[in-house]
Amino acid sequence: MCGDLRAEDAGKTATLAGWVNRRRDHGSLIFIDLRDRSGITQVVFNPQLNEAAHAAAEDLRAEWVIQISGEVVKRREGAENPELPTGDIELVATSLTVLNPSLTPPFEVRDDIDVDYATRLEYRYLDLRRPRMYSRLALRHKVVKLMRDYLDEKGFLEIETPILTRSTPEGARDYLVPSRIHPGQFYALPQSPQQLKQLLMVSGVDRYFQIARCFRDEDLRADRQPEHTQLDLEMSFVEQEDVLNLIEDLYIYVTERALPDVEIEKPFPRLTYAEALERFATDKPDLRFGLEMATLTEIVRDSGFGVFKTVADSGGVIRGFSAPGCAGYARKEVDEITSIVTSAGAHGLITIAISKDASSIRNISPENVRSVIKSHVELDTVRKICTATGAAPGDMVMMIAGPEGVVNTALSILRNHLGRRLDLIDTNQVSYLFVVDFPLFEWDEDESKWAAMHHVFSSPRPGDEEKIDSDPGAVIGQLYDLVCNGIELGSGSIRITNRQLQERVFELIGHSRADVAERFGHLLRAFEYGAPPHGGAGLGVDRLMMALTGDDGIGDVIAFPKTQQAVDPLFDAPAPVEPDQLEELHIAIVQRPSE
Ligand code: ASP
Numbered sequence: 001m002c003g004d005l006r007a008e009d010a011g012k013t014a015t016l017a018g019w020v021n022r023r024r025d026h027g028s029l030i031f032i033d034l035r036d037r038s039g040i041t042q043v044v045f046n047p048q049l050n051e052a053a054h055a056a057a058e059d060l061r062a063e064w065v066i067q068i069s070g071e072v073v074k075r076r077e078g079a080e081n082p083e084l085p086t087g088d089i090e091l092v093a094t095s096l097t098v099l100n101p102s103l104t105p106p107f108e109v110r111d112d113i114d115v116d117y118a119t120r121l122e123y124r125y126l127d128l129r130r131p132r133m134y135s136r137l138a139l140r141h142k143v144v145k146l147m148r149d150y151l152d153e154k155g156f157l158e159i160e161t162p163i164l165t166r167s168t169p170e171g172a173r174d175y176l177v178p179s180r181i182h183p184g185q186f187y188a189l190p191q192s193p194q195q196l197k198q199l200l201m202v203s204g205v206d207r208y209f210q211i212a213r214c215f216r217d218e219d220l221r222a223d224r225q226p227e228h229t230q231l232d233l234e235m236s237f238v239e240q241e242d243v244l245n246l247i248e249d250l251y252i253y254v255t256e257r258a259l260p261d262v263e264i265e266k267p268f269p270r271l272t273y274a275e276a277l278e279r280f281a282t283d284k285p286d287l288r289f290g291l292e293m294a295t296l297t298e299i300v301r302d303s304g305f306g307v308f309k310t311v312a313d314s315g316g317v318i319r320g321f322s323a324p325g326c327a328g329y330a331r332k333e334v335d336e337i338t339s340i341v342t343s344a345g346a347h348g349l350i351t352i353a354i355s356k357d358a359s360s361i362r363n364i365s366p367e368n369v370r371s372v373i374k375s376h377v378e379l380d381t382v383r384k385i386c387t388a389t390g391a392a393p394g395d396m397v398m399m400i401a402g403p404e405g406v407v408n409t410a411l412s413i414l415r416n417h418l419g420r421r422l423d424l425i426d427t428n429q430v431s432y433l434f435v436v437d438f439p440l441f442e443w444d445e446d447e448s449k450w451a452a453m454h455h456v457f458s459s460p461r462p463g464d465e466e467k468i469d470s471d472p473g474a475v476i477g478q479l480y481d482l483v484c485n486g487i488e489l490g491s492g493s494i495r496i497t498n499r500q501l502q503e504r505v506f507e508l509i510g511h512s513r514a515d516v517a518e519r520f521g522h523l524l525r526a527f528e529y530g531a532p533p534h535g536g537a538g539l540g541v542d543r544l545m546m547a548l549t550g551d552d553g554i555g556d557v558i559a560f561p562k563t564q565q566a567v568d569p570l571f572d573a574p575a576p577v578e579p580d581q582l583e584e585l586h587i588a589i590v591q592r593p594s595e
Helices: 051-057 117-122 131-153 194-202 240-258 273-280 306-313 331-343 379-389 404-421 499-508 513-527 541-549 579-584
Strands: 013-026 029-036 039-045 065-074 089-100 176-178 186-188 207-215 227-236 270-272 317-323 350-354 369-371 396-402 432-436 441-444 449-452 479-484 487-494 534-540
Touching (some): 131 207, 194 513, 194 534, 240 487, 306 317, 306 396, 317 379, 317 404, 396 404, 479 541, 487 541
Parallel strands (some): 039 089, 270 432
Antiparallel strands (some): 013 065, 029 039, 065 089, 176 186, 227 534, 350 369, 432 479, 441 449, 479 487, 487 534
């Protein structure tokens, strides 16, 4: 391979095949950097040694596929390239075969390119030739292999479940596939194998996993594709603690072997949902840095600043945190940060800068404070805010007032921004965390009804069943999330295995009896044939890869992803189909007037 040859190979003859990475003409000598997935070797064509090969090399262009035989020679002193593992040698060509020429590529095959994403996807086969991309494919392969090794060792069976199935709800829209044989009827692609793995538990499989493709038709984001891959697993005769322990052990096993140099915090911290929101304003905190939140509502409610009073009296909250060393931020920087929170839905950001000239928070004087609220509130209120947020001289307190959900969303985005901006993140650290004790239901404002926080099959904590009717919002579920470096990898739960309980949950979230019988009758019936207690999880593989590579999105850890518009520019999918195909499927396309 092009990455293999070393100084000790000098004197051997070798044959390499690969792509022309670069050609350089140096007077009479021609140099080619020959590339394959393993690396690059420098090849030299010397007209005095082989005139024909040298002449042929003159035609070579980037991305031509060639095969070269020659002698491995140590580079002369000073000409070594320490950047390349093969940099001590070069291959002096004695023969050259052009296996296939190439058109001029639309972008250079090298890591530091700045190319429009759709173009990269249209020419994905060139994009994937880049070392950065190949290393992602290779790391992903390794991670998935390690998952399989570990689970096999623990007695899990890998079982495939159908792609053509019936809707299994995970809160997104289904992708539908029309049936040719049954006019007007549709399969749904699975949003997850949830019901199937539960049925496998009823089947006595005991331990199941699958590297499963899940299809969800929803608005796309950097970390969301129309189809994603998850490690789907399920176990029988377990309690929540058993599942969490297995997942923890598995993710340590995989991470330590895939990335031997990183540090993992062990055991994984476990935060309750309430604690995560309280401390980090999010249920997926990045624990690689601090910047913890404080709730300031009661401190500032009657402080004299009108906004605080209005918000607090209307049921909102005032929360914030201290950004260390930011007291000196200029207007421009504060404006920039403010725009982050306003685009996250907040009305604005209130800051208090405490000059580093103050000897301590206890002794601050008005000259040490810079803030819009300064002229409205007592200095003592400023002191209390600083104490609550842990601010010291030189820091800037950042606060947001408004409805709790909006405040938390904006604060957590701001926290992540500052974590990066202030360089507080040790990128060598992989920080996993379990979030537990989620509420089972959440109130859906748009639809004015209760909805499952996770999915309908998750069970309430023992003892909370009664509250399903009396106080649904107070029911805690046996639900857990796995988070890695602030990215939610996925969720799991202990499942309901009792027909009556499952029916009550369906009823609460608004499924009619007829609908339940029609759509979920098979599962409810299975529960009556001896369903073992079971639980499991579905944990995103794409997102795990994104966390492990440090990428900002999942596009580079998937070989053939789609754009944010759910388009595949390589295949130009989705695409129209022939009228007779539609006819065969009994489908007619109707244009709505607005389209
Ligand atoms: N089916 C769930 C999901 O895809 C995971 C689980 O509960 O196992 O999120």
